[in-house]
Amino acid sequence: MEVKVLGACCGNCSKVVSLIEDVARENGTTLAVQQIGEMREIVAYGVMSTPAVVIDGKVVHAGSVPDRGKVEAWLTEKQP
């Protein structure tokens, strides 16, 4: 599963990264979360507000720090 966090900014984007990595660790998986700060790439996803989360190429969340429940749902949903 490929997880990217889009955002160039303020603390929020790094918060999302640590949140996702925390939840992954709790579930026993290690996940490398990529943080994308480059504007062109962010815009290419059609995202208008950061932080945004992209899983396997699809934008699953944008505009705020997602709550823990949502992150858990994404990570468990995708387990093979």
Place this chain on the structure above:
Amino acid sequence: MTELKLSQRALQLPGQYPRSWLLVAALSWWMAYQALLPASEAVVAALPVDRDSQLGAALQFFVYDAPKVLLLLTAVVFVMGMVNSYFTPERTRALLAGRTEGVANVMAASLGIVTPFCSCSAVPLFIGFVQAGVPLGVTFSFLIAAPMVNEVALALLFGLFGWKIALLYMGLGLTVAILAGWVMGRLKMERYLEDWVLEMPKVVAAATSDLTLPERIQAGIASTREIVGKVWPYVVAGIAVGAVIHGWVPQNMMAAIMGKDAWWSVPLAVLIGVPMYSSAAGMIPIVQALLAKGAALGTALAFMMSVIALSLPEMIILRKVLKVRLIATFAGVVAFGIVLVGLVFNAAL
């Protein structure tokens, strides 16, 4: 059913009984608010301080105002958090795409107040608007209104200076956003967008799906936690400053410099404010100090607006999508608008 802790059960309440939860929350808030004045007097009476002394006056001010402003801030941020859930950037864009300017500027500025917007999202949002065919000037109206007329500024102004001043700030802010955006549109500066922005594919603006009431409440709670959690130290510090001024600083110290008769104080204040940046919460102690000691209202508000609306970090971020000439024009038009608004206001009062 799994065993849940009391706190987890409490967190589920808004989800299970949203309307009742809202009612109880509103009532509790109201009761706390009404209890503030008598409670603050009681606290100060219990302390070994003479109520009529300067220390007594300052203490009463602080003990009353700090919880009062924090309560107001919580209420406003929560309500705005819920309102924001009705307005996403996608929906705002859909509402604005292709509209004629003038009306669109007014809509954009108004939407800027209620659409949630983190300043680092300025670039993706800007590009998203441009791609969907929102006119440049209209996008600017949005970008000016959003940081300047934010709920924290309004809540704090309301709590510390009354609803008239809060409403005034909002009105003036909207005016600057609408006019400046409209002027930017007339200047036809589309060619000063960075080339890669102009080359981006066009999109059709489509609104996204709706949230349920419990989800909106969660949005309000999350917003409150985040914003009040970040801002309360500044608010308390700001009120402490206000308390000191209230008790000790002599009157009219600032009147000579920033009073109504010194017309040049407005452009000067705006000029000083442009390169400065602070959040709304940080500005409040300064505005309070200025006002309490004789500064004209128009000057103080103009200063606050120019500090918040024009920030060097934001200009640097916008440099990725706008050429320097466009950024400079943007800053100039906004600064000019703020000066105008400050002068008119001082003259009218």
